Amino acid sequence: MELRESLVHLSDNYIEQKEEIFTGNVLANHLRKVIPSLVASLLGAQDRYYVKGSAGQSNWANIPWIAIMDLTITKSPQNGFYLVYLLREDGKGLYLSLNQGVTDLKKKYGRSVSRALEISGSDFREQLKYSKNGLIEGPIDLAASQKGSLGNLYEHGAIYSLYYESGNFPDNETLENDLEEFITLYLQLVLNLSVGSSGQAEDDEMGLSIEDGTKLRQHKRVERNQALSKKVKKVQGFTCKACGFDFEKKYGEVGKGFIEAHHLTPVSEIKGRKVGLDPVKDFAVLCSNCHRMIHKTEFVDKVEEFRTSYIVS
Incomplete structure (x- = not known):
């Protein structure tokens, strides 16, 4: 039909x-x-x-x-x-x-x-x-x-x-x-829509072209979506896939359930609605430090290579 x-x-x-x-x-x-x-x-x-x-x-x-x-x-x-x-x-x-x-x-x-x-x-x-x-x-x-x-x-x-x-x-x-x-x-x-509630550009958006800034905001919007993030954590757990850090082991009850969902699609490759949202294949859970650092490398979509290059000595 x-x-x-x-x-x-x-x-x-x-x-x-x-x-x-x-x-x-x-x-x-x-x-x-x-x-x-x-x-x-x-x-x-x-x-x-x-x-x-x-x-x-x-x-x-x-x-x-x-x-x-x-x-x-x-x-x-x-x-x-x-x-x-x-x-x-x-x-x-x-x-x-x-x-x-x-x-x-x-x-x-x-x-x-x-x-x-x-x-x-x-x-x-x-x-x-x-x-x-x-x-x-x-x-x-x-x-x-x-x-x-x-x-x-x-x-x-x-x-x-x-x-x-x-x-x-x-x-x-x-x-x-x-x-x-x-x-x-x-x-x-x-x-x-800007990710920031103030409507102002965030630090990592400063100096970017309109096109690149738009792609970055789209990337962060996906990562910060609470429903998606919750689903990713439920599937992948709460241990950093890069460095193995576990917030609960380190901080006790206050760290229980804390981890960040990292979207694996590089900002440069974001093309509108083609961005995948599968909690298994399109995301990885990372601690705050690894999450921020992986975006500074060429391994945004390759957590294992990021781990090998920057964490495992």
Whole structure:
């Protein structure tokens, strides 16, 4: 099944199927499994992105969605920003949208969340300055029936979007090209973000070109992602792969579970979403000293050679 066929099937049948029993529904399963699997196959680097579709939890959602989440930013549509297909509540059309997580912001801003989403969306657009025929900048119309609902907040959280009218979807090639362009747009926004909370360049970024600085920030963003780091440590343990240092043996309880996850892809070879995130083959656990030093050598991706050259006498 191609992307167009799959999305048209959703668009043409969702409103009717909402009248049917939710549990075990074939269309709901199509939304949860078939479309996400299809989208993931089109992305190529599936370890970088998490694709999830939802027709609701225990009952039908008014606005179903298929979200594409960069795992260095978020693994939940409740926070961060992500790509998402959103079907209008009345079923009259489908959006492909670079959108923002609304749940966490709603807790933070309360009744002002819609305005907060629009302001942050405007800031994101200033960073990207993207243009395309048919592009929608800012809020979209999902025909959300209830103000303050998740659907209503999705409307305000939109950064850039494309609209496909039900019964008049473009051909499959166009849909796939649109997805590819929005993935590139999403990636650019990820790379634009500074790792430092202050937004200032860190010491090792000073003097670098814009391109090299961007690659380095991407490298550090991967390494500092808490979910990824936790997974790496669970698989590889807490002993430095280079020098064998064990923080718990040296410092006792206070050092228990302390180690750093080092991403093995050299900064010079980072090419957007091709960066691997496998906790076994793409990372190594290193102590703080070895981690900092390995980046100063030619052995960023060769821990054993680093060990032989600099540690083992």
